[in-house]
Amino acid sequence: MAKGESMEQQRHVVDNSSEVDFFTGESSIFGLNSFEPVLRNRSNALDLARDQKNLLKRVKLSIANSKIKSPAFPGNHDMLYHDDTMPSSRLEQLMLQGKPNRATIEQHAWNPEDRSLNIYVKEDDPLTLHRQPVAQSTDCIRGKVGYSKGFHVWKIVWPLRQRGTNAVIGVGNSDTQLHSLGYNSLIGWSEDSYGFDIVKLKCFHNAKQSEGWAFPNQINEGEEEIDKSSIPESIYCILDMDEGYMAFATDEKYLGVAFKGLKGQVLYPIVSAVWGHCEISITYMGGLQPEPPRLLAICRKTVRQHIGKRNIYKVLKLPIPINLTNFLQFK
Structure with a gap:
């Protein structure tokens, strides 16, 4: 140096x-x-x-x-059966089926027995946590249910003025650390968890050994510059344990795939907070059972993998009908 x-x-x-x-x-x-x-x-x-x-x-x-060296970085993995920047048909299917009943929603809520001591679940609202105003402390809580298969969506509601310097949502296994001294992005610090810091707009996994990456990515021309105000109070966490990825969305926009390589684990919803008296709610939107991919999706993925990520723009040169060209581009 x-x-x-x-x-x-x-x-x-x-x-x-x-x-x-x-x-x-x-x-x-x-x-x-x-x-x-x-x-x-x-x-x-x-x-x-x-x-x-x-x-x-x-x-x-x-x-x-x-x-970036994290094995969860999306670019280190094969393509999905759908475009990483577009929601899968399973998300649309799940959202159209409507919310689960109240009992199911509460079954997938925050776990009052699996939390930092500086956090408690409100007695009059089992879907909402409250963090005590403890200085120089980062505190987490896990959901009651861990997911190892299927397609699951839950909504996090986190007021903009209650986020502070580090506000992280994501998933973690049963070994994820739930408390640390100081203010940090605790979710994603170790290999036990995957976290999206909605203040810093970065994703982390095993951050003590690798750097995080910017999310959501701004790669399309004409897109407005992304800032922390672009992550509103409500954000949807989308976990597909069949394909092994996690994505995020708002009511207005699909933010894309943040993590891949999640297969073979049992992962729980989790958040880490630093703001005193912040209140964060979770609402389970429902789940879909595992199902095999469609033959058309398998064919498209095979062709795109053969072309390769670095040459995918060359699909426009293939001597095929325009309808097939559009299909290969997820249009």
């Missing part, structure tokens, strides 16, 4: 001679300039412009996420 240069400055130095693969987190010996001869040889000017644009976007995202 150069004299007077901070670790933060060192972390953002990127050697132009190497490219960091956004999807694997690994470096290669090929830099951006090594693609230029290939691009120059393209006869079609539109193809050239599109390739350059996609390449630059990949490199920029690669640099931003080059330190």
Whole structure:
């Protein structure tokens, strides 16, 4: 490290001679300039412009996420049966079936016996927790039910003015730590939990050994800049234990897939809070039993995997009808 240069400055130095693969987190010996001869040889000017644009976007995202090593980072995994940035048909199916009855909702509520001592579940409202005003403390609570299979959705209601510096929602197993000194994003700190900090707009898993990543990602042109006010009071947690991913949504927008690689675990809803007297509610929206994917979805996933994530834009060049092209692009 150069004299007077901070670790933060060192972390953002990127050697132009190497490219960091956004999807694997690994470096290669090929830099951006090594693609230029290939691009120059393209006869079609539109193809050239599109390739350059996609390449630059990949490199920029690669640099931003080059330190990510977490196995839960979505880019480290195979594609899903649906577009990561779009809700699955199972979410629509679940929301159309209506809310469960009150008894079922309370069965999936906060667990008053599985919490930090600085948190209690309100007697007159078993769906809502209250955190005591304890300084320099981060406190968590788990839900009553852990999920190992099926498709599940619950809604978290967390007032904007009761979030403080660290407000984290997500899932964790039965070993997840429920209290720590100081203010931090405790959910996602170890390999036992997966947390989305709705203040910092970052996802964490095993953060003591790996860095978090920005979420939700702003990768589409014309999108408004994402800030903490974009996460409203109500946010939906979407857990698919059959495909092994977790996603988030608001009443207005699907935020995308935040974590992958969750199969084979038993995971509970969980939050960590630092704001004194904050009150956070959970409402179970329902679940769907495991079911095999449709044959059409299997075929699409197979074709997209064969093309590869880095070349998926080339699906437009396939000699197939426009309807199939649109299908492969989840349109």
